[in-house]
Amino acid sequence: MAAVSHDVTPATTRPKGPRRGVLGILFAPVTLLIILFLAPLVIMIQMSVVRFPPVTDSGYTLGHYTDVLTNDLNRTIALNTAVIATTSMVIMLVIAIPLAYYMAFKAKRWEIFMLLALVLADELAPVVKIYAWQTILGRNGIVNWLIPGPPVEWLLYSRFAVILTLTTTYITYTTIPIYAAMKAIEPSVFEAAVDLGASAWQQTKKILIPLAAPGIFIALILVYIPMLTDFVTSDIVGGAGGGTYMMGQRVRDLILQGANWGAGAALNFIMLGISGLLALVAYRLAKLNRMEP
Amino acid sequence: MTETETDRTGEILVDACTKAFGDTVAVNDVTLRIPGGEFFSMLGPSGCGKTTTLRMIAGFETPDAGRIVLQGADVTGTTPQKRNVNMVFQAYGLFPHMTVVENVAFGLKIRRMARDEIGDRVAEVMRTVRLEGMEDRRPAQLSGGQQQRVALARALVNRPAALLLDEPLGALDLQLRKEMQLELKRLQTATGTTFVYVTHDQEEAMTMSDRIAVMNGGVVEQVASPRELYQHPASPFVAGFIGVSNLLSFRVDRRDGDTLVMDLGDGQRISAAAATHAAGTATITVRPEWIKIGDAGLNGRDSQVKGTVTDVVYLGSVTQLIVLLPTGERLTVHRLNDEVGGIDPTPGQQVELRWAAEHSYVIAGSAPTDDDATAAGPDEEG
Numbered sequence: 001m002a003a004v005s006h007d008v009t010p011a012t013t014r015p016k017g018p019r020r021g022v023l024g025i026l027f028a029p030v031t032l033l034i035i036l037f038l039a040p041l042v043i044m045i046q047m048s049v050v051r052f053p054p055v056t057d058s059g060y061t062l063g064h065y066t067d068v069l070t071n072d073l074n075r076t077i078a079l080n081t082a083v084i085a086t087t088s089m090v091i092m093l094v095i096a097i098p099l100a101y102y103m104a105f106k107a108k109r110w111e112i113f114m115l116l117a118l119v120l121a122d123e124l125a126p127v128v129k130i131y132a133w134q135t136i137l138g139r140n141g142i143v144n145w146l147i148p149g150p151p152v153e154w155l156l157y158s159r160f161a162v163i164l165t166l167t168t169t170y171i172t173y174t175t176i177p178i179y180a181a182m183k184a185i186e187p188s189v190f191e192a193a194v195d196l197g198a199s200a201w202q203q204t205k206k207i208l209i210p211l212a213a214p215g216i217f218i219a220l221i222l223v224y225i226p227m228l229t230d231f232v233t234s235d236i237v238g239g240a241g242g243g244t245y246m247m248g249q250r251v252r253d254l255i256l257q258g259a260n261w262g263a264g265a266a267l268n269f270i271m272l273g274i275s276g277l278l279a280l281v282a283y284r285l286a287k288l289n290r291m292e293p
Numbered sequence: 294m295t296e297t298e299t300d301r302t303g304e305i306l307v308d309a310c311t312k313a314f315g316d317t318v319a320v321n322d323v324t325l326r327i328p329g330g331e332f333f334s335m336l337g338p339s340g341c342g343k344t345t346t347l348r349m350i351a352g353f354e355t356p357d358a359g360r361i362v363l364q365g366a367d368v369t370g371t372t373p374q375k376r377n378v379n380m381v382f383q384a385y386g387l388f389p390h391m392t393v394v395e396n397v398a399f400g401l402k403i404r405r406m407a408r409d410e411i412g413d414r415v416a417e418v419m420r421t422v423r424l425e426g427m428e429d430r431r432p433a434q435l436s437g438g439q440q441q442r443v444a445l446a447r448a449l450v451n452r453p454a455a456l457l458l459d460e461p462l463g464a465l466d467l468q469l470r471k472e473m474q475l476e477l478k479r480l481q482t483a484t485g486t487t488f489v490y491v492t493h494d495q496e497e498a499m500t501m502s503d504r505i506a507v508m509n510g511g512v513v514e515q516v517a518s519p520r521e522l523y524q525h526p527a528s529p530f531v532a533g534f535i536g537v538s539n540l541l542s543f544r545v546d547r548r549d550g551d552t553l554v555m556d557l558g559d560g561q562r563i564s565a566a567a568a569t570h571a572a573g574t575a576t577i578t579v580r581p582e583w584i585k586i587g588d589a590g591l592n593g594r595d596s597q598v599k600g601t602v603t604d605v606v607y608l609g610s611v612t613q614l615i616v617l618l619p620t621g622e623r624l625t626v627h628r629l630n631d632e633v634g635g636i637d638p639t640p641g642q643q644v645e646l647r648w649a650a651e652h653s654y655v656i657a658g659s660a661p662t663d664d665d666a667t668a669a670g671p672d673e674e675g
Contacts, residue, residue: 186384186386186389188382188383188384188385188386189386189387189388189389190386191353191380191382191386192380192382192385192386192387192388192447193386193388193399194353194372194373194374195351195353195373195374195379195380195448196379196399196400196403196447196448196451197374197400197403197404198374198399198403199374202403206388206399207388210390211389211390
């Protein structure tokens with residue numbers, strides 16, 4: 001990594017005055033980003049294909065990829081991750097779609113406050129929020145204090161806790177794109193649908209969801225993919241039994257604890273590929289519903 | 294009127310409806326009887342209650358008091374979905390993610406009509422509104438006029454008892470608006486559907502309507518045919534809102550046979566037909582084009598006034614003169630430009646004006662014998 005920080009000295013490229021325009025202003029940060037993103041990426045690619053990483057001249061192999069893909073533990077973890085992320089995503093959509101609809105069409109003067117509340121909820125440092133859930137859900141936490149009887153054990157350090165925490169962490173990023181898409185809907189389309197006999201359910205199915213689809217797919221890209229790589233949440237509120245062990249944790253543990261650079265890097269790129277594929281599918285679906293050609 | 298067993302197809306009754314939003318009374322005890330097959334307009338300035346009345350007929354607003362009766366059935370508490378009327382919205386409300394045909398078929402699909410019957414009906418209505426060839430376009434790919442036709446087709450395809458139109462031409466430019474006015478009238482005649490049309494444009498209402506309800510401040514000022522509204526406005530508001538009108542105060546000085554006369558001295562007089570009013574003071578209206586300049590063809594009953602021209606405005610087919618009368622009131626006079634080389638009076642010039650007694654129409658009076666039902670809308674002039 002020393003090589004990287006050595007390259008990052010863009011002081012000489014700093015633009016003087018407005019003459020240089022947008023390109024001049026962007027030059028420094030763009031260069032910085034390219035170096036900071038691409039350099040580690042290149043290093044990771046190298047690690048995933050050399051025989052004995054981090055020794056770079058030990059010969060090349062695709063063995064790390066085949067090892068990772070045929071490993072039963074990895075498949076269990078992948079399944080864990082998919083179940084947790086998908087459940088959280090579904091719950092978030094079930095909350096976000098009505099919430100966004102309410103904000104866009106019904107909240108009136110409360111609209112701006114709700115928007116602000118969503119943004120503020122997200123502004124809080126993620127780790128602080130996750131620790132807050134420990135106090136709420138723990139054995140001696142607020143929930144167990146409120147409900148009578150012996151303490152409920154599965155509230156914390158469980159799949160339930162991970163899903164609940166992920167849902168509250170990402171609800172802002174699910175709601176706001178959907179809200180933005182709904183805000184672009186001409187309200188008279190709903191009156192027109194009512195006038196033509198459509199029930200509330202028919203309006204939702206035939207008008208609201210199709211017109212909000214671009215926002216829904218953007219929310220999928222923004223939220224589902226980060227959840228696949230999240231490791232902080234499960235670290236703090238996940239269980240010890242393995243049912244909450246997620247792919248983000250696995251990659252980190254392989255590299256930082258096992259010093260298994262090859263497997264970690266290979267797994268990393270497989271996930272990057274899957275994420276890219278998901279994003280592409282979501283993007284295509286979102287574009288499909290664009291009104292203007 | 295229609296209490297007997299008659300054909301009630303398309304008949305609408307707005308029965309003593311009142312609707313308030315907070316402290317504002319939008320519609321105040323409005324009663325309208327619209328027979329089936331009529332082109333009926335509600336005309337008035339913004340905030341007069343016309344759109345609220347329309348939305349009560351459609352079911353989007355519930356009256357605080359009164360009833361909405363459609364084809365003989367009370368629908369006051371019924372949702373819009375269950376009412377056999379369809380609405381064309383000012384913003385059209387077209388579904389942007391659907392093609393023209395999908396938009397038009399929407400109502401029929403909701404009603405679960407058989408697929409081939411939907412196809413037939415949609416094809417038929419597409420011909421009626423002249424949208425053939427546009428079937429697979431999206432609304433964003435259509436012009437304003439075409440979008441308007443889609444909105445009409447989408448409503449008409451359901452064969453509603455009545456079509457409710459809320460300023461549907463408001464977003465179109467003048468030329469297209471004139472075309473669509475004739476088109477709407479043609480559609481209404483062709484389908485025989487009751488049209489209830491809301492507009493603030495008096496010319497638009499005059500062009501298309503069988504009858505017009507002029508509304509102001511939540512009440513109906515007058516319901517009449519365009520001709521009747523123009524010639525016999527029931528209130529100063531109606532006189533001012535429909536076309537250009539002069540309002541003059543009138544004092545009955547004497548009765549001359551079947552003519553009431555207000556003497557202004559020096560042989561000058563303003564006269565009004567006696568049938569309309571008997572004694573006291575009143576407000577009369579005179580249309581600018583009924584006033585003639587000069588004394589040619591003067592008859593003994595006519596109004597006859599001298600005045601000073603203060604303004605002359607050339608408007609093309611007519612020249613508009615503003616004439617100051619000895620009473621201190623100003624008259625707008627339209628002089629028809631129907632001769633080559635006709636010479637207009639100039640400002641400052643004295644002119645002699647005359648008009649027939651029948652053209653001084655009494656619209657409000659303070660006489661004890663007067664029927665005072667129409668004194669609702671004061672001091673507002675269009």
